[in-house]
Amino acid sequence: MRSGRALPLSMRSLLPLLLLGLVAGLVVGVLYGWVVQPVEYVDTTPDTLRADYRTDYVLMVAEAYAGESDLGLARVRLAALGPQQPVDRVVAAIEYGIDHAFPRPDLDTLNRLAVALRAVSPTAEIGSP
Amino acid sequence: MKAGGWLVLVLGLVAGLAGGMYYAWNINPVEYVDTAPASLRPDFKAAYLTLIASAYAANRDLARAEARLALFPDPNPAETLAALAQQLLASGVPSDEARALALLASDLAAGPATPAMVTPESPAPTMSPFPTLTPTRTATPPPTRTPTVTPGAPFELSSQEQICDPLLATPLLQVAVRDAAGQPVPGIEVVVIWDAGQDHFFTGLKPELGLGYGDFAMTEGVTYTLQLAHSNEPITGLTAEDCVGSEGDLFLGSWRLTFVQP
Numbered sequence: 001m002r003s004g005r006a007l008p009l010s011m012r013s014l015l016p017l018l019l020l021g022l023v024a025g026l027v028v029g030v031l032y033g034w035v036v037q038p039v040e041y042v043d044t045t046p047d048t049l050r051a052d053y054r055t056d057y058v059l060m061v062a063e064a065y066a067g068e069s070d071l072g073l074a075r076v077r078l079a080a081l082g083p084q085q086p087v088d089r090v091v092a093a094i095e096y097g098i099d100h101a102f103p104r105p106d107l108d109t110l111n112r113l114a115v116a117l118r119a120v121s122p123t124a125e126i127g128s129p
Numbered sequence: 130m131k132a133g134g135w136l137v138l139v140l141g142l143v144a145g146l147a148g149g150m151y152y153a154w155n156i157n158p159v160e161y162v163d164t165a166p167a168s169l170r171p172d173f174k175a176a177y178l179t180l181i182a183s184a185y186a187a188n189r190d191l192a193r194a195e196a197r198l199a200l201f202p203d204p205n206p207a208e209t210l211a212a213l214a215q216q217l218l219a220s221g222v223p224s225d226e227a228r229a230l231a232l233l234a235s236d237l238a239a240g241p242a243t244p245a246m247v248t249p250e251s252p253a254p255t256m257s258p259f260p261t262l263t264p265t266r267t268a269t270p271p272p273t274r275t276p277t278v279t280p281g282a283p284f285e286l287s288s289q290e291q292i293c294d295p296l297l298a299t300p301l302l303q304v305a306v307r308d309a310a311g312q313p314v315p316g317i318e319v320v321v322i323w324d325a326g327q328d329h330f331f332t333g334l335k336p337e338l339g340l341g342y343g344d345f346a347m348t349e350g351v352t353y354t355l356q357l358a359h360s361n362e363p364i365t366g367l368t369a370e371d372c373v374g375s376e377g378d379l380f381l382g383s384w385r386l387t388f389v390q391p
Contacts, residue, residue: 018137021140021142021144021145023141025144028145029147029149029151043169043171046173048162048163049164051163064186068225
């Protein structure tokens with residue numbers, strides 16, 4: 001049935017065009033937002049690092065600890081990776097290292113840090129500066 | 130298709146485009162959960178670089194340090210590390226980290242290590258299964274290791290000479306440190322004391338002037354005492370003294386002190 005204010009094209013022919021435009025625009029918009037011009041994260045934090053980089057970060061902490069013997073500093077450095085317990089971070093790094101065939105000396109270095117962290121009692125951790 | 134049809138199509142496109150971008154940017158943006166060190170915030174980036182240097186100070190694996198530094202798009206990492214060391218010293222951060230940065234900066238400037246594409250994803254394949262995954266309290270703690278830049282006898286003053294260089298805008302206390310083999314030694318802390326205070330600097334922060342070189346700007350009329358951090362031999366009475374230029378003009382001269390390991 002036609003109304004008195006009839007459009008040049010019928011609604012039946014307009015609706016598919018509108019939907020086609022919407023879908024095409026949606027696809028182009030998502031592509032633009034995800035691929036062409038995605039949100040840029042230029043100021044990220046260490047806790048967002050990829051697993052391999054995160055593991056290497058922990059390894060660096062362990063290597064530095066091997067030279068400095070400063071467990072407090074090692075804990076501070078590990079804290080940058082997030083709220084997880086430092087020893088859990090190191091154990092996770094050891095597991096990653098085993099899975100990815102890290103050299104034995106690296107695993108030894110990580111293990112020494114894990115041992116040192118595990119040796120600190122929770123009470124001592126709270127009381128330490 | 131008539132004009133109205135095109136208009137509706139374009140309207141749909143615009144609305145869809147806006148909706149798609151809103152979805153991609155706000156509702157479900159790209160999540161960067163697996164970022165690379167290069168995208169770190171500047172303060173975290175500085176901490177990361179410092180950690181690379183601290184790890185290097187412990188293991189002296191230059192190829193590994195270079196591979197780690199290669200994660201950052203920096204054409205001159207040695208310069209960046211040296212500048213970072215200066216910043217740390219200025220902010221009063223423990224000198225161990227500044228020394229580590231200076232050491233790595235110097236070693237980088239001295240020459241690249243054997244190229245090695247060491248990445249966290251590609252460790253050396255010569256790994257045997259690690260037997261003790263779970264740390265235990267009964268394990269022997271690691272031996273205490275104090276980082277020492279140059280093991281051996283303390284450095285001794287070899288020469289002290291006045292430098293009359295009219296091109297130097299400020300008189301300097303120039304220090305050069307060499308080991309027993311005559312090689313320049315970076316990362317040596319030098320303490321400078323005067324009536325109103327004291328300061329310190331490290332050798333190797335200006336690799337273009339020599340790996341064992343470091344300097345300190347003197348103030349006219351102030352008398353300084355200079356001492357290497359691990360030496361018991363203070364050099365006293367260092368004052369910027371007049372030099373005579375080629376045309377008879379006067380300017381303040383510098384001091385160059387050379388320390389060697391006997």
